[in-house]
Amino acid sequence: MFLTNLSKLKKLSVPFKPKLSPLSFLSTHPENQPHQELALNHQQQSICITNRSYWTKKIHDLCTKHRNVDEALRLLDHLRLRGYLPDSLNLSSIIHGLCDANRFNEAHQRLIIFLTSLCVPDERTCNVLVARLLHSKDPFRTLNVIHRLIEFKPEFVPSLINYNRLIDQFCSVSLPNVAHRMLYDMINRGHCPSIVSYTTLVNGYCKIGEISDAYKLFDEMPEWGVVPNSLSYSLLIRGVLRKRDIERGTELMHVLFQRMRYEEDQSVNSAAFANLVDCLCREGLFNEVFMIAEEMPQGNRVNVDFAYGHLIDSLYTEGMKKVLVKDYVSKKNGFPALSRPM
Template identity: 30%
Template sequence: MKRAISSSLHRFHHFPLSSFASFTPSSSSSSFGPSNPRPFPDYSPKKLTVTDTHLVHRISTTIKQCRSDSLRRLLKPYESNFKPDHFIWVLMDIKNDYNLVLDFFNWARLRRDPSLEALCIVLQIAVAARDVRMAQRLVSEFWGRPHLNAHHLFDVFTERLIYTYKDWGADPHVFDVFFQVLVEAGMLLEAGKLFYKMLSYGVILSVDSCNLFLTRLGGSFEGMRKAIRVFREYAELGVCWNTMSYNIILHCLCKLEKIREAHGLLVQMEFRGNFPDVVSYSTLISGYCQVGEVEKVLKLVEELRRKGLTPNEYTFNNILVLLCEAGEVVEATKVLRQMSKQGAFPDNVVYTTLISGFCKSGNVSAAYKLFDEMRHKKINPDFVTYTSMIHGLCQTRKMVEANQLFSEMLGKGLESDEVTYTALIDGHCKSGNMKEAFSLHNQMVQKGLIPNVITYTTLVDGLCKRGEVDIANDLLHEMVGKGLQPNLCTYNAMVNGLCKIGNIEQAVKLMEEMDLAGFYPDTITYTTLMDAHCKMGEMAKAHELLQTMLDKGLQPTVVTFNVLMNGFCMLGMVEDGERLIKWMLEKGIMPNATTFNSLMKQYCIRKNMLATTEIYKGMLARGVKPDSNTYNILIKGHSVARNMKEAWYLHKEMVGKGFTLTAASYSALIKGFCKRRKFEEARQLFEEMRTQGLVADKEIYDIFVDVNYGEGNWDITLELCDEAIEKCLVKRN
């Protein structure tokens, strides 16, 4: 607050309100208060008696001749006759010597509290002497005391301040001091009254004072709405808002989720001569991050860069979180690199956010690179980082790496919890390694960690996927015996298990039991049953279930339609698949990469790359981003069709996005290049494939054994022969 008052002293704003007309942001009908402001009153103290005149003269003379350290001793003879009015009369004689005024004031208030009039006079003198700190202290001390009727006292204090203004200082910043103390004390109603009171005298409070007022108003949601109204009203009354003012209102608008209104205000700032700074942009970017508007965020970041501004670390982190939540992890990595270049150093939280984002998108290799980068930069991964990485590895069935990280985590003294164990258990269940999953469950219990419903549901799901429904049912009984109630996910896992073993009739009965238990079958339950019918080629029954879903008010998801699409494609009904996509779009359900992948795969099998390409273009046109499977399907399809230029381009694009080719895609590419007699490209891909740890088939090894033998590369030929025997023959047997 002291800084705000000090900076306001550089502005003089006691002049007629009409001179603010040029700053009016609204129409000419706006009101600026009275056209003829009220004059400040002339100060008229009580008249001195002859006795008073004599005493005041003697005190004044004594004060002027003494030092501050002897004031108390020299004035002792006058203490018994000294009255409050004498103080004001003496001040009139010594007011031009500020230090003397302070000494005398301190002497006087040791005996009794000064009158309100005397306090206001000293306050006026302090502000006129540019001693803002003292002025602020005097007002704060007065308003810091408990008052029986603060509202009445405010009116009296304001009137005394106005009454003493003209003859004791005539510096309008005295009202800023009073206003800011009121705001800091939370007396916002009184502060508002003071603003309008001073307006009637032609005094506009400083923008620093008004900014403080806006800030305090913005402390609650209702206060934010009030701050926005004040911002508009005060501008019409002549307050020249600055960039800080706009930033305060931008913050309020974003908190109230009026993001577009905030964006409009940012645009208006420049037209009003207040150029947005990094805080302005960061506030708006954070607002758009809250509502998930990725495109707006990226445009604002670009605009911010063009203006030579650098986002702060808080803004960077908001952007990264938003991009990761939206699946834009590649774009998030670019932001991370820009962050480092601009001197904003990413910390553990930033890296963990990105790692989690890559893991959720299925791009675990990119997450692992960031994890290694963290360690290289001496940024210690914490429990959350390790858990995110372990969860990502488990989701992609990379259980060896997940177990290694888990051991590393424990070795560093980081404690694991139910979430970490459940992630590992889930990974082993999905990999079909139920023995290891149950071993981890036992470790959990030994450590005193209590398996929750999610842990048990994960184990049940793992057993069901292996068709071990009876054992899963026993585990459910154990779970209930421990006081844990199955949830909808648990029931859905059992329905899925029954469908896996082809017992659809029992699955339907379980759905009926779910109804009785109060767990109503949801979209996942119906989609699971539809999938079972589709895999059995019973598309009519799948359609019936879809209709039942709709009749019950359940909304099918893109996964539901992907199940139907897979059913159509398995039966070669690609035309029905295309009609399904059209129907989805009409219903406002956006297909995802998996939907298009099923169709593209079928057209590739038919060697119809023209139709495949059209589907791919349609997918991109609708803003659907290709995934790893998309690229692998296209690369294999084009390679088989010997469209090597397209296949090579897709390979480069795929790698650039952090995706990895499968062994089958590498093999198709290599064979395609070999058939085109482009052995250098084929050799490069073969080496890349080996570096990735992927195993080529015997036909690929035969090609490169023959090529190297023909070139006379005996060592490489023998090495490839040994490798082929080990990986293609020994392991297979």
């Protein structure tokens, strides 16, 4: 009986067919899953590993065209296990891909991992990557990356633009003293500070109320051949007026308007004028704003349409309601409306 059942089972059973591995299909289509192709045999593995242009393009496409940096990382890890040594092109693709995905913390960490694996890019690529990491607005992490880059590549010097951006970010988190050390560091590394460097620091010190340190910067600028521009003075005025030093603020305003006459870049004058009007409105010094509107002491160094447009906009957005309330209260109490506070 057992033999009879066994014969029936043989008739009914389907001949066993081994399940085809997906690698047998992928081996003829390397564009689909290239990292699995490496498992075929030693000879093909060696050929694939040495085909750097193919893998570099694949990693780059995953990070840019497909926006799939995770798959690029998995592929790169798979390749490294089989002897592939990443280069600066792979590093650049991964870091840009992580930044595009707004994964800046991981981008900082990955760059350091690449460095410890002795994958150190050239100086130009280093500066490009630092510039990209600065978009994270995390100056401490970026500064740590810069220190590690210098550790593995002692000849590396961050660009002047990157230094200025780093100074600005430290000032934006109310740490101008740290930003000031960045200024000295870039001087020690061969850079000559620019007006952007000093103006950014002036703004940082004025932001936290350290006006005396801001004045020291004005004394220091000539030592490096830097001449304060109109924007520098307008930022200093904003800091002085925040301290309610109206007399000193008035003196600096005269200096500012004189400086505007010699400023070659009209956009700098426009930025200085806008900053001055904004801070006057913010501090409630509306009569000074009206005086500027009437007398236009900046002359033709600021576009007239821009000047009047910004005056109107600042009065409306910053203080027009205060002006109307002050006018109403003054008239009600029998005082002249809008008496000049300065």
